[in-house]
Amino acid sequence: MPHNNYPASYYAATANAKVVRQELQENKQADVCVIGAGYTGLSTALFLLEKGFSVIILEAAKVGFGASGRNGGQIVNSYSRDLDSIERSASASAAKLIGDMAFEGGRIIRERVARYGIQCDLKDGGVFAAFNQKQMHHLEAQKALWERYGYPHLELLDKQGIQRVVASESYAGGMLDKQGGHIHPLNLALGEAEAVESLGGSIFEQSPALRIEYGDAPLVHTPKGTVRARFVVVAGNAYLGNLIPELAAKSMPCGTQVVATEPLDDELANSLLPQDYCVEDCNYLLDYYRLSADKRLIYGGGVVYGARDPADIESIIRPNMLKTFPQLEKVKIDFAWTGNFLLTLSRLPQVGRLGSNIYYSQGCSGHGVTYTHVAGKVIAEALSGQAERFDALASLPHYPFPGGQRFQVPLSALGAMYYNLRDRLGF
Numbered sequence: 001m002p003h004n005n006y007p008a009s010y011y012a013a014t015a016n017a018k019v020v021r022q023e024l025q026e027n028k029q030a031d032v033c034v035i036g037a038g039y040t041g042l043s044t045a046l047f048l049l050e051k052g053f054s055v056i057i058l059e060a061a062k063v064g065f066g067a068s069g070r071n072g073g074q075i076v077n078s079y080s081r082d083l084d085s086i087e088r089s090a091s092a093s094a095a096k097l098i099g100d101m102a103f104e105g106g107r108i109i110r111e112r113v114a115r116y117g118i119q120c121d122l123k124d125g126g127v128f129a130a131f132n133q134k135q136m137h138h139l140e141a142q143k144a145l146w147e148r149y150g151y152p153h154l155e156l157l158d159k160q161g162i163q164r165v166v167a168s169e170s171y172a173g174g175m176l177d178k179q180g181g182h183i184h185p186l187n188l189a190l191g192e193a194e195a196v197e198s199l200g201g202s203i204f205e206q207s208p209a210l211r212i213e214y215g216d217a218p219l220v221h222t223p224k225g226t227v228r229a230r231f232v233v234v235a236g237n238a239y240l241g242n243l244i245p246e247l248a249a250k251s252m253p254c255g256t257q258v259v260a261t262e263p264l265d266d267e268l269a270n271s272l273l274p275q276d277y278c279v280e281d282c283n284y285l286l287d288y289y290r291l292s293a294d295k296r297l298i299y300g301g302g303v304v305y306g307a308r309d310p311a312d313i314e315s316i317i318r319p320n321m322l323k324t325f326p327q328l329e330k331v332k333i334d335f336a337w338t339g340n341f342l343l344t345l346s347r348l349p350q351v352g353r354l355g356s357n358i359y360y361s362q363g364c365s366g367h368g369v370t371y372t373h374v375a376g377k378v379i380a381e382a383l384s385g386q387a388e389r390f391d392a393l394a395s396l397p398h399y400p401f402p403g404g405q406r407f408q409v410p411l412s413a414l415g416a417m418y419y420n421l422r423d424r425l426g427f
């Protein structure tokens, strides 16, 4: 593995627990071996442990090393493509099950935070910000759609309404999700890891799964040890590499960049986001931002197809931040980092089994803080013999990127340029 420690992010600098976990150096056995200690792996492990399974997590680097420890921290309901798209892709019964799950992840996070006393600066309230009337119409339709699934926590905002919650001239309006919200993402992952260990689960860091021997009791090999298990759960997402080639063919790691300003004085911070909501805009290549607990603006955006690390992150993000908030002209950037999410062609999660005992969930396409928490619950249900919701997710169709490994990056970038142009020109 090329990396083994956290990038120099604001989150790593303010992590609660700097626990160093052991590398796997022996041959072990458990009911379930989970590969990857991001939210997918941790959530799966927690639900399994609560059901009485024994669990070993293998993490190539450190807990929360991947997207789970680097993201915008925004608790956003639903999926990267919304429920109307799922209704078109799945059977009516599967779409209903997946639709009902769309609002469960935020509840799971809040329940975890309360039950295990996780200190991760949880705040309620998320705003979708619209640049124009076309995007406002889209939000109106989204509200009606989510209400059809019994979700009543949305409020449309006109131009004056959004200016009361975001001090920016950029927007024509927006929509508040009162059960959206934000967290310190790495501290959530670290708290969940402690909860796993408090229930008797083991986590080995610096222990990449290098090879899986398939069979009735699969064997997972790391550089210095093995885990024999009844089930394996693959949760390596954009950092999995080519461990399972058939998964790699239908997904593409993409980078997105985040900066954290220096701490703002209270007056400036409170004027930018008076209710301390998080915000994401409605563009295809969207910007997302929020305040941290110590009043920095954490601002993300940009996508690098193929997950190459851009040389100067600040020069990518700062101009967008100043377009939204020109009042931050003199504010310094203290941290800038990049992280990888996993894109699928449909932008819907990729879920399934390989044989009868290797399970996977990945590819939530940049919108995974809530989904990954539900995925853990649904995988744990399936391993306990209740596979209805898992099978609904697994029924979503997935296709290889056009152009194969060679052309997936340029063709996807071309597609994104097209959508970006449409957003800019408003058609």
Ligand SMILES: Cc1cc2nc3c(=O)[nH]c(=O)nc-3n(C[C@H](O)[C@H](O)[C@H](O)COP(=O)(O)OP(=O)(O)OC[C@H]3O[C@@H](n4cnc5c(N)ncnc54)[C@H](O)[C@@H]3O)c2cc1C
Binding pocket: 035, 036, 037, 038, 039, 040, 041, 058, 059, 060, 061, 062, 063, 064, 065, 066, 067, 068, 069, 070, 071, 072, 073, 074, 075, 076, 207, 208, 209, 210, 235, 236, 237, 238, 239, 240, 241, 243, 255, 256, 257, 258, 288, 300, 338, 339, 340, 341, 361, 362, 364, 365, 366, 367, 368, 369, 370, 372
């Ligand atoms: C910069 C950024 C901003 C984002 N912002 C948001 C946001 O605000 N809201 C939102 O909803 N979503 C956001 N996302 C997406 C969200 O963070 C992810 O969907 C989610 O964290 C994915 O969790 P995961 O556990 O599946 O994967 P990851 O968190 O990436 O975890 C995978 C883990 O598996 C490990 N691993 C990989 N291969 C192996 C192996 N062979 N052996 C052992 N371990 C392995 C990795 O080291 C890693 O720790 C963002 C993503 C990024 C990158």
